[in-house]
Amino acid sequence: MNTNDFSIRHIGISPDDEKVMLDKIGVKSIEELMKQTMPSNIFLDAPLNLPEPMTERELIEHINELGAKNKVFSSYIGMGWYDTCTPAPIQRNILENPAWYTSYTPYQAEISQGRLEALFNFQSMITDLTALPLTNCSLLDEATAGAEAAAMMLNTRSRAKKNAAKLFVADDVYESTLKVIMTRCEPWDVKVVVGSLESFDFGADYFGVVLQYPNERGEIFDYKAFTEKAKAAEIKVAVAADLLSLVLLTPPGEWGADIVFGTTQRFGIPMYFGGPSAGYLSALDDFKRYIPGRIVGLSKDTYGKPAYRLALQTREQHIKREKATSNICTAQALLASMAGMYAVYHGPKGLRDIAGRIHTYAVLLAEKLEDLGYKQENKLFFDTLYISNISEVEREAIKSTALDCRVNLRYFKNGAIGISLDETTQETDLGTLLYIFAQGKGIETVPTVDVPSEWNGIEGGLKRTSDFLTYEVFNSYHTETELMRYIKRLERKDISLAHSMISLGSCTMKLNAASELFILSNPQFALMHPYAPEDQTEGYIEMLDTLKSLLGEITGLPAVCLMPNSGASGEYAGLRTIMEYHKANGQGHRDIILLPSSAHGTNPASAVQCGYKTVTTICDENGNIDVEDFRKKAHENKDRLAGTMITYPSTHGIFEPEIRELCQIVHDCGGQVYMDGANMNAQVGYTNPGFIGADVCHLNLHKTFAIPHGGGGPGVGPICVAKHLEAYLPSHSVMYGDDRIPVSAAPFGSAVVFGITYAYIRLLGEAGLKRSTAVAILNANYMAAFLEKEYGIVYTGTQGRVGHELILECRKIKEMSNIDESDIAKRLMDFGYHAPTLSFPVHGTLMIEPTESESLAELDRFIAVMTKIRQEIQEVIDGKADKEDNVLKNAPHPQYEVVADKWTHAYPRSKAAFPLEYLKENKFWINVSRIDNGFGDRNLVASLACCVWNE
Numbered sequence: 006m007n008t009n010d011f012s013i014r015h016i017g018i019s020p021d022d023e024k025v026m027l028d029k030i031g032v033k034s035i036e037e038l039m040k041q042t043m044p045s046n047i048f049l050d051a052p053l054n055l056p057e058p059m060t061e062r063e064l065i066e067h068i069n070e071l072g073a074k075n076k077v078f079s080s081y082i083g084m085g086w087y088d089t090c091t092p093a094p095i096q097r098n099i100l101e102n103p104a105w106y107t108s109y110t111p112y113q114a115e116i117s118q119g120r121l122e123a124l125f126n127f128q129s130m131i132t133d134l135t136a137l138p139l140t141n142c143s144l145l146d147e148a149t150a151g152a153e154a155a156a157m158m159l160n161t162r163s164r165a166k167k168n169a170a171k172l173f174v175a176d177d178v179y180e181s182t183l184k185v186i187m188t189r190c191e192p193w194d195v196k197v198v199v200g201s202l203e204s205f206d207f208g209a210d211y212f213g214v215v216l217q218y219p220n221e222r223g224e225i226f227d228y229k230a231f232t233e234k235a236k237a238a239e240i241k242v243a244v245a246a247d248l249l250s251l252v253l254l255t256p257p258g259e260w261g262a263d264i265v266f267g268t269t270q271r272f273g274i275p276m277y278f279g280g281p282s283a284g285y286l287s288a289l290d291d292f293k294r295y296i297p298g299r300i301v302g303l304s305k306d307t308y309g310k311p312a313y314r315l316a317l318q319t320r321e322q323h324i325k326r327e328k329a330t331s332n333i334c335t336a337q338a339l340l341a342s343m344a345g346m347y348a349v350y351h352g353p354k355g356l357r358d359i360a361g362r363i364h365t366y367a368v369l370l371a372e373k374l375e376d377l378g379y380k381q382e383n384k385l386f387f388d389t390l391y392i393s394n395i396s397e398v399e400r401e402a403i404k405s406t407a408l409d410c411r412v413n414l415r416y417f418k419n420g421a422i423g424i425s426l427d428e429t430t431q432e433t434d435l436g437t438l439l440y441i442f443a444q445g446k447g448i449e450t451v452p453t454v455d456v457p458s459e460w461n462g463i464e465g466g467l468k469r470t471s472d473f474l475t476y477e478v479f480n481s482y483h484t485e486t487e488l489m490r491y492i493k494r495l496e497r498k499d500i501s502l503a504h505s506m507i508s509l510g511s512c513t514m515k516l517n518a519a520s521e522l523f524i525l526s527n528p529q530f531a532l533m534h535p536y537a538p539e540d541q542t543e544g545y546i547e548m549l550d551t552l553k554s555l556l557g558e559i560t561g562l563p564a565v566c567l568m569p570n571s572g573a574s575g576e577y578a579g580l581r582t583i584m585e586y587h588k589a590n591g592q593g594h595r596d597i598i599l600l601p602s603s604a605h606g607t608n609p610a611s612a613v614q615c616g617y618k619t620v621t622t623i624c625d626e627n628g629n630i631d632v633e634d635f636r637k638k639a640h641e642n643k644d645r646l647a648g649t650m651i652t653y654p655s656t657h658g659i660f661e662p663e664i665r666e667l668c669q670i671v672h673d674c675g676g677q678v679y680m681d682g683a684n685m686n687a688q689v690g691y692t693n694p695g696f697i698g699a700d701v702c703h704l705n706l707h708k709t710f711a712i713p714h715g716g717g718g719p720g721v722g723p724i725c726v727a728k729h730l731e732a733y734l735p736s737h738s739v740m741y742g743d744d745r746i747p748v749s750a751a752p753f754g755s756a757v758v759f760g761i762t763y764a765y766i767r768l769l770g771e772a773g774l775k776r777s778t779a780v781a782i783l784n785a786n787y788m789a790a791f792l793e794k795e796y797g798i799v800y801t802g803t804q805g806r807v808g809h810e811l812i813l814e815c816r817k818i819k820e821m822s823n824i825d826e827s828d829i830a831k832r833l834m835d836f837g838y839h840a841p842t843l844s845f846p847v848h849g850t851l852m853i854e855p856t857e858s859e860s861l862a863e864l865d866r867f868i869a870v871m872t873k874i875r876q877e878i879q880e881v882i883d884g885k886a887d888k889e890d891n892v893l894k895n896a897p898h899p900q901y902e903v904v905a906d907k908w909t910h911a912y913p914r915s916k917a918a919f920p921l922e923y924l925k926e927n928k929f930w931i932n933v934s935r936i937d938n939g940f941g942d943r944n945l946v947a948s949l950a951c952c953v954w955n956e
């Protein structure tokens with residue numbers, strides 16, 4: 006045992022275990038297994054060229070060295086990112102706590118009540134602060150939330166507006182937001198008109214307006230009259246709003262906005278060089294079926310106890326596919342939980358203190374700057390000053406003094422200077438700022454500020470008068486002891502990787518190693534503003550550039566774009582890259598995407614977001630793409646074929662032998678091949694998309710590359726493309742001044758979490774990555790060898806092997822016993838397990854992906870559990886257990902039911918709660934019984950405000 010070798014910590018299977026497992030499967034070596042699993046014509050002919058693996062110690066030193074190359078200055082740049090005080094108990098107990106960051110999206114609600122409550126708090130915070138009734142539990146960032154708002158307005162046009170195809174965006178909306186909205190509107194044939202609100206004519210051809218409050222230079226205007234006029238003209242209004250400012254300002258919902266969106270970054274989330282942080286969006290009730298993303302709603306369990314679960318699931322792209330109105334899947338759950346908890350910790354009084362202090366400091370600073378002879382133009386403002394009429398000489402003096410003081414200001418192209426204060430600003434910082442501006446005027450005596458004992462509010466008609474966050478949860482946990490216990494209480498309700506294997510197929514719930522995650526808590530990386538000058542960000546850029554070349558090498562597609570904040574966002578970015586390429590080659594008319602029927606729901610949804618039409622091709626009885634059908638449909642659409650989207654190995658977990666031929670068919674018809682990289686965990690080191698023949702792929706770094714799922718985000722979906730597509734990759738026009746399409750608010754999307762993937766690759770090196778792939782496949786085949794008899798495996802490859810995941814047949818069981826896959830999923834909770842993927846990609850099945858990180862002992866335990874459950878099903882089939890009143894139909898069994906004085910079931914309590922011996926030692930107690938989804942959808946309660954209204 007080489008304790009310096011990180012791969013023995015990451016990979017759960019030792020060489021000795023391996024022998025036992027290979028024996029069970031019936032192969033001699035892991036390489037033989039690989040040969041039986043993957044087609045022979047796609048094995049890489051040379052090993053990946055990656056740096057030698059580091060030890061964990063070396064990695065940490067290396068990250069610190071990179072960090073030392075970053076210079077973290079005080080940031081007053083604003084533009085959507087603000088320094089903030091991350092409450093230490095939230096950092097320690099949520100951000101740095103695997104029970105929170107390793108959990109999955111809360112589809113299995115009964116074992117996710119903790120994070121569902123945290124996200125419900127987030128939703129209540131958003132609805133209260135914006136004064137609109139409906140919201141979701143996060144979006145990717147402010148700019149993409151703006152694009153989602155545009156889509157909602159377009160999709161809900163009134164009959165009179167049926168043909169309206171123009172969107173007006175005020176010229177004082179952040180450029181990053183505007184550019185992402187323009188990117189998204191282009192394929193919808195929506196014309197984006199930019200201008201001042203005064204110039205807007207409320208014309209019949211407009212369906213919506215986007216404006217910003219406070220505007221991009223920090224000024225606040227009263228939009229009430231404008232909004233009323235828009236409403237009268239049946240034009241919808243979406244407002245980008247700084248959430249913290251709404252503590253003091255009349256919220257847009259009170260002056261008529263239809264939609265409000267923005268970011269929650271400044272609610273305790275470090276700037277992280279741009280991300281991740283949670284975007285938000287709230288809307289009027291009319292938009293109920295059009296709100297993108299996930300909504301947490303309140304429902305009840307079988308005993309009538311209130312319980313949370315994801316509401317209105319039928320709107321999601323998994324179900325709606327090409328009819329979906331948004332492709333968003335992974336969002337920013339962990340960051341949303343943190344932002345909501347920030348509001349819990351501070352409560353309305355604390356938030357008023359924070360916002361009031363920022364505003365008061367801004368007012369004081371403005372006065373003193375005027376005393377110094379500067380012109381501050383914002384009449385009404387929250388935290389941002391706009392100083393104009395600065396001479397060239399003054400500006401240079403200010404700039405150089407600021408750099409000496411390690412201060413970044415916002416320098417406008419027109420010569421003006423912006424100053425955005427934030428929660429971290431202290432009296433001494435005001436002194437520094439005044440010193441800098443005094444130097445600009447050559448004044449030696451720096452004015453002093455006298456901080457008042459009470460904070461000012463916003464003056465005039467826009468002062469917020471309505472209460473917010475009056476509910477108990479926001480007024481109970483203001484001490485660290487209380488908050489710590491509240492977080493713990495929620496944590497105890499959730500199953501995460503800290504409890505047991507989460508075998509969700511397609512999701513790759515592998516180890517998220519502690520040393521890989523340290524970068525998130527490193528201030529040299531955490532506190533960086535995305536628009537900090539280049540010479541302050543060298544460590545970041547070095548890491549990101551190296552990562553790009555590593556990902557290029559691993560995928561065989563050398564040009565990489567890091568912007569997309571999720572897999573689905575990567576799909577969109579990749580398809581748009583293909584679109585730009587076709588356009589540049591005079592092939593802009595190509596508008597058809599070929600999609601196998603096994604494709605993940607985000608694929609058709611992303612294609613449609615790009616304005617593409619989809620043609621679905623069928624799969625044969627082995628689960629493989631039917632090559633003849635594929636060929637026929639490609640040729641039929643030869644002149645219009647833009648490309649295809651293929652997941653490899655397929656979502657059925659099988660390496661299709663004809664993959665090269667499929668790529669060739671598409672290329673012969675003039676199309677490009679997009680490979681959905683969600684299943685890269687079965688490829689790394691053995692083959693890759695570039696080698697197979699794809700032109701583009703996205704990677705789900707939160708699946709294959711060790712970024713934790715965070716209960717539904719953050720995720721990252723960088724795209725890797727072949728050389729011929731490089732010139733068409735998305736870029737960030739605000740940062741680089743080019744005219745390429747941006748797809749995220751920040752230049753590098755969720756910049757900081759790339760450090761996790763970077764660490765993962767540097768720790769494992771070529772050999773460790775390759776072995777991870779092989780062991781992932783070994784583990785899946787080992788499970789298949791046991792479960793095949795009991796359940797049946799839906800698809801296997803030509804030589805009887807599965808890839809890195811396997812689909813368990815549950816339909817025959819249902820016919821015999823009326824026990825379905827969902828009953829099995831719920832019963833697994835009684836054993837302390839999260840269910841495998843339910844009914845995707847095949848209805849009536851469970852898809853298991855063990856990953857390489859699980860140990861043989863854990864695999865065996867899970868097999869024992871599945872075997873036990875199969876016996877319980879057999880008891881129903883054999884009539885030994887009641888058809889309805891059995892352990893499966895009644896699962897899960899919550900603690901309150903098991904210990905109740907009355908027990909009415911036909912089987913004993915011990916059978917319900919302790920079906921296997923290990924549970925006596927380590928029982929995960931559930932606190933709700935099975936949740937009624939339908940009830941919650943019929944009575945949608947998506948925030949605490951609704952609870953009050955309904956009472």
Ligand SMILES: *Cc1c(COP(=O)(O)O)cnc(C)c1O
Nearest residue numbers: 334335511571572573605683720
């Ligand atoms: C997870 C997944 C996606 C979507 O990725 P997100 O990061 O959730 O947007 C797309 N395709 C497949 C096959 C997936 O498994």
